[in-house]
Amino acid sequence: xxxxxxxxxxxxxxxxLRRPMDVASALFFFLIMASLFPLGVSPEPELLRQLAPGILxxxxxxxxxxxxxxxxxxxxxxGALEQMALxxxxxxxxxxxxxxxxxxxxxxxxAFLSPLLGLQFDLPPDALGILFVSLLLGSLAxxxxxxxxxxxxxxxxxxxxxxxLLILPLYIPALIFGxxxxxxxxxxxxxxxxxxxxxxxxLGCAVFAPLAAAAALKVxxx
Amino acid sequence: MFSTPHxxxxxxxxxxxxxxxKMIPWFWALAALFGFIGLWLGFVVAPIDFQQGxxxxxxxxxxxxxxxxxxxYLVMAFxxxxxxxxxxxxxxxxxxxxxxxxxxxxxxxxxxxAFWGKPMWGAWWVxxxxxxxxxxxxFLYIAFIALTRAIDDPRRADKSGAILVLASVVNVxxxxxxxxxxNSLHQGASVSLTRSPSMAAIMxxxxxxxALAMWMYSIAVSLTRVRRIILEREQQTEWVKHLLSPVTATxx
Amino acid sequence: MLEVIDLEGQRGDSCLFHGVNFCLxxxxxxxxxxxxxxxxxxxxxxxxxxxxxxxxxxxxxGEPIHAQGAEYRRELCYLxxxxxxxxxxTPLENFRAQACLSGDAEHPETKDALAAxxxxxxSGREHLVCRHLxxxxxxxxxxxxxxxxxxxxxxxxxxFVALDAQAVAWxxxxxxxHLASGGLVVLTSHQSADIPRARKIKTLTLSA
Numbered sequence: 040x041x042x043x044x045x046x047x048x049x050x051x052x053x054x055x056l057r058r059p060m061d062v063a064s065a066l067f068f069f070l071i072m073a074s075l076f077p078l079g080v081s082p083e084p085e086l087l088r089q090l091a092p093g094i095l096x097x098x099x100x101x102x103x104x105x106x107x108x109x110x111x112x113x114x115x116x117x118g119a120l121e122q123m124a125l126x127x128x129x130x131x132x133x134x135x136x137x138x139x140x141x142x143x144x145x146x147x148x149x150a151f152l153s154p155l156l157g158l159q160f161d162l163p164p165d166a167l168g169i170l171f172v173s174l175l176l177g178s179l180a181x182x183x184x185x186x187x188x189x190x191x192x193x194x195x196x197x198x199x200x201x202x203x204l205l206i207l208p209l210y211i212p213a214l215i216f217g218x219x220x221x222x223x224x225x226x227x228x229x230x231x232x233x234x235x236x237x238x239x240x241x242l243g244c245a246v247f248a249p250l251a252a253a254a255a256l257k258v259x260x261x
Numbered sequence: 262m263f264s265t266p267h268x269x270x271x272x273x274x275x276x277x278x279x280x281x282x283k284m285i286p287w288f289w290a291l292a293a294l295f296g297f298i299g300l301w302l303g304f305v306v307a308p309i310d311f312q313q314g315x316x317x318x319x320x321x322x323x324x325x326x327x328x329x330x331x332x333x334y335l336v337m338a339f340x341x342x343x344x345x346x347x348x349x350x351x352x353x354x355x356x357x358x359x360x361x362x363x364x365x366x367x368x369x370x371x372x373x374x375a376f377w378g379k380p381m382w383g384a385w386w387v388x389x390x391x392x393x394x395x396x397x398x399x400f401l402y403i404a405f406i407a408l409t410r411a412i413d414d415p416r417r418a419d420k421s422g423a424i425l426v427l428a429s430v431v432n433v434x435x436x437x438x439x440x441x442x443x444n445s446l447h448q449g450a451s452v453s454l455t456r457s458p459s460m461a462a463i464m465x466x467x468x469x470x471x472a473l474a475m476w477m478y479s480i481a482v483s484l485t486r487v488r489r490i491i492l493e494r495e496q497q498t499e500w501v502k503h504l505l506s507p508v509t510a511t512x513x
Numbered sequence: 514m515l516e517v518i519d520l521e522g523q524r525g526d527s528c529l530f531h532g533v534n535f536c537l538x539x540x541x542x543x544x545x546x547x548x549x550x551x552x553x554x555x556x557x558x559x560x561x562x563x564x565x566x567x568x569x570x571x572x573x574x575g576e577p578i579h580a581q582g583a584e585y586r587r588e589l590c591y592l593x594x595x596x597x598x599x600x601x602x603t604p605l606e607n608f609r610a611q612a613c614l615s616g617d618a619e620h621p622e623t624k625d626a627l628a629a630x631x632x633x634x635x636s637g638r639e640h641l642v643c644r645h646l647x648x649x650x651x652x653x654x655x656x657x658x659x660x661x662x663x664x665x666x667x668x669x670x671x672x673f674v675a676l677d678a679q680a681v682a683w684x685x686x687x688x689x690x691h692l693a694s695g696g697l698v699v700l701t702s703h704q705s706a707d708i709p710r711a712r713k714i715k716t717l718t719l720s721a
Contacts, residue, residue, distance in 0.1 A: 042613075043613070043614075043616055046610075046613035046614065047613075047614070050610050050613070050614070053602075053606075054599060054601055054602070057601035057602075058601060116595070117595050117596065117597060117598065117599070117600075118593045118594070118595025118596060118597035119597045119598075119599065119614070121563065121591070121593055121595075121597065122591070122597045122611070122614055122615060123614050124563065125561060125562075125563070125586050125589065125591055125615070126586065126614055126615055126616035127583040127584070127586040127587040127616045128583060128616055129583070184428075187424070187425075187428055191408060191421050191424065191425060192408075192411075195411045195412060196411065197411060201407055201408060201411055204400070204403060204404045204407050204408075205404045205407075205408060205425060207400075208397050208400040208401055208404065208429070208436070209428070209429065209432050209436075211397060211436050211439060211440070212432070212435045212436055212438075212439040215439040215440065215442060215443045216439060216442075219442070219443065219446055222446070236439075236442075240435065243435075247431065248428075251424055251427070251428045254345075254420075254424050255421060255424050258417055258420040258421050258424065259417070259421070260563055261416075261417060261563065261564045261565065413525070414525055415525075415526075494526070496526075497526050497527070
């Protein structure tokens with residue numbers, strides 16, 4: 040059972056390596072989006088420092104979401120998802136492995152990129168660290184919730200825009216806890232309470248979201 | 262008293278359709294009655310608020326609409342859970358029939374909130390914790406409606422919608438908590454619409470009757486909608502063909 | 514072993530088939546026929562447990578399949594319309610991925626994998642990315658999993674499509690071997706397949 044999950048994650052990882060541009064474009068989207076804000080708002084460092092946690096978190100959240108349809112859609116189209124669903128393991132395991140794979144392939148690189156973008160916004164070093172940690176934790180929650188949405192929209196017309204409607208409202212707690220942690224550091228307070236809240240939310244998502252995603256997959260495969 | 266088999270009998274659309282038809286006029290009548298009493302109390306009997314003037318009277322609509330918008334989502338979650346566990350077809354139809362009414366009340370609550378906010382706070386919109394949560398609730402309704410409308414197969418639409426509603430309803434308290442936290446951090450406007458320091462009993466009664474009227478209206482309108490959905494989905498079955506045959510015969 | 518009782522299948526609101534009954538014992542093959550849209554694929558997906566039937570029962574070894582869940586899927590090999598192979602993988606990688614994803618505990622040996630692909634005439638192309646293969650070669654890659662498949666029940670949707678005479682002969686031979694060793698096969702096909710050593714071929718025609 041454990042080896043099935045590992046095989047699945049390894050397979051998704053290898054597939055992502057074959058198409059590095061897919062991962063890179065999510066990162067570039069993040070980069071471009073974050074660079075638009077100073078142009079659209081003002082290059083004033085004080086203002087940018089205030090806006091930075093929100094901009095970077097929303098940027099990471101959106102680029103996470105943009106790469107979500109890929110999570111199941113390709114496997115759904117070429118029949119691989121059916122085969123995985125027919126494996127003698129619960130669908131929960133499939134949903135969980137796919138969530139973890141998405142976190143590894145998309146969430147973690149975004150988290151690693153974020154401190155670099157934070158520099159553009161003149162964030163202090165300790166805030167950069169917290170930004171990284173909060174995104175690392177939070178993107179697992181984003182992947183979990185996203186998997187539910189991605190499973191629900193399988194095979195639907197206009198799935199991408201629908202996905203945004205479905206999951207963005209559910210992303211809000213992660214956004215608030217994550218940005219609050221970074222804000223707390225920039226104001227000289229302890230980010231720990233917010234990080235703990237974020238960790239709790241992530242833990243909850245990591246356990247319960249795959250259940251919902253598995254149910255959604257079952258329905259979508261019918 | 263009904264025994265269990267009787268209840269399950271009405272879970273069949275063919276049995277529920279005529280029952281709903283009989284109930285609808287009563288709920289409309291109650292809605293009209295309660296609405297009349299509520300508005301009369303609110304607009305004629307209740308005194309002018311010495312701080313807020315006439316403008317406060319919008320709360321007679323606003324509070325009821327907010328309550329209903331939250332309550333209807335819970336009812337939808339209830340039907341979703343029933344549908345997923347017992348595979349009753351009617352539950353999916355109920356969930357789908359309730360959603361537009363819930364969205365309407367969420368919108369009404371936001372709209373009346375804005376009307377109240379303009380004279381009170383001098384702004385149409387304030388990022389108050391309650392208003393923001395209500396806005397997110399409105400988004401959740403929109404998400405449900407968009408998802409179920411995008412799926413052609415009604416069985417899949419029911420199940421997918423149910424999964425979405427249940428996943429969202431678990432999240433609602435967390436979202437509400439996080440928005441309250443966010444609001445307390447940013448020290449924005451924290452005036453709450455319903456926290457009037459001393460509300461006269463008559464105002465409370467007015468609000469209560471308005472809320473009851475909305476409740477009755479919701480039941481009436483969603484039963485009407487459920488009847489339409491039943492006809493749409495069951496048009497292949499004998500009883501619907503039988504039901505519709507005199508109508509189609511007289512139509513030119 | 515595989516017993517289907519009074520099965521009814523729906524797509525959307527319309528009924529595709531009803532009153533489907535059959536019983537398949539070890540070593541038997543069921544050939545499913547019917548026009549396009551008669552519900553052949555729906556029936557196969559119902560047999561796999563992917564699409565729940567509108568009504569009726571499907572039993573494997575006397576027990577309903579939905580009650581068995583993973584136990585049933587452990588004995589099932591399904592090959593759908595889609596090839597379920599990854600364009601970015603080579604045939605060798607696809608073979609391995611299939612073996613791992615179908616939940617076979619042991620990782621296939623490279624020489625086994627190469628031999629299986631060789632049987633299907635894919636020698637020399639094992640390390641070529643599938644994107645560069647022809648339609649027929651992709652289908653062969655998908656079929657290669659049957660070369661070593663030991664599960665009892667094979668459910669195959671149009672397995673002969675896009676195959677040349679040589680590959681058709683291989684597949685027929687392989688089906689024959691499987692039946693001879695006590696396996697069961699359910700397949701849809703428009704051409705009449707000649708399967709050597711098949712003791713008993715049942716035919717079921719779905720009429721819309």
